[in-house]
Amino acid sequence: MILHDFLPSGNGYKIRLLCACLGLKVTLKQYDITKGETHTESFLAMNPNGKIPVLQLDDGQCLSESNAIILYLAEQYKSALLPTDAILRAKVYKWLFWEQYSHEPNIASPRFWLTHNAMTDLKKQMLPDRIQQGHAALKQMEETLAKQTFLVGDSITLADICLFPYTHVAEEGGAYQLTEHPNIQRWIKDIEALDWFIPITQD
Ligand SMILES: N[C@@H](CCC(=O)N[C@@H](CS)C(=O)NCC(=O)O)C(=O)O
Known part of the structure; x- marks a missing residue:
């Protein structure tokens, strides 16, 4: 399989992290999204939305939307990260x-605007509301993680694989302070201590 990706992207990292957990090898093809490299004719043929990540399967079919991709991989490889119990799965x-x-547009987008020189007048107007x-x-995650080890009970699930990438870099850009959220910080350390863990920019 080929993962079409941009290393600083948390959406792409969800898939890289899951592959590391599952012991799956994928070939990485990198694009610079700041240079419009996902808007070429050949890229749009894989994802008309012009965004990474795209997972190209061995038969050539292309999957887009990070959470659809991690669900596909967890189902395909029968991972315990996606519980079989219907209630746990719904959680x-x-x-x-x-x-x-509620998370990605308010944490990932401001991080990108602030760290990639991508601020415009419109985004400046939107920023205070997004940060609020x-x-x-983050408060919702903090309250959940004060009661349990992971987002869905005391075992790691796809929910943690999905939320870890943009939460652990939430401070980048300066809009958020994770020191205000000790249980999120504990959860980040727990995930970073897992033996299959890889950092966000590891290819
Ligand atoms: N909802 C999508 C969002 C994907 C997304 O926003 N990708 C960004 C990088 S994180 C991108 O490729 N942006 C390039 C562009 O829009 O031109 C997902 O979860 O995969």
Whole structure:
């Protein structure tokens, strides 16, 4: 399989992290999203949305949307990261949908704008509201992780693989302070201590 990716991307890192956990080898093809490299005709043929990550399967089919890709891989490789119990599975799905609506736009997007010189007047106007919502998202994670080791109970699941990438770099850009969230910091250390863990920019 080929993973079309951009190393600083947390969305791409979700897949790299899961592959490391599953012991799966994928070939990495890197794009510089700051130079529009995901808007070429050949890239758009793989993902008309013009965004990494894209997982190209051995038969040539292409999957996009990071959370769809991690669900595919967890199902395909029958990983315990996706529980078989319907309630636990729904709780995992909840965090995956929540991440795309309440976490990623408020934590990942400001990080990118602030660290990649991608600020515009419109984004400057949007920033205070995004940061307020980002604080609310981190608070929800903090409260959950104060009660249990991982996001869905005391075993690691796909929910943690999904939320770790942008949470552990939330401070980049200066909008958030993880010292305000000791249980998130404990959770980050627990994940970083796992024997299959790889850092975000490791290819
Ligand atoms: N919802 C998508 C978001 C993907 C996304 O935003 N990708 C960014 C990098 S993290 C990208 O490729 N941006 C390039 C562009 O929009 O031109 C996912 O979860 O995969």
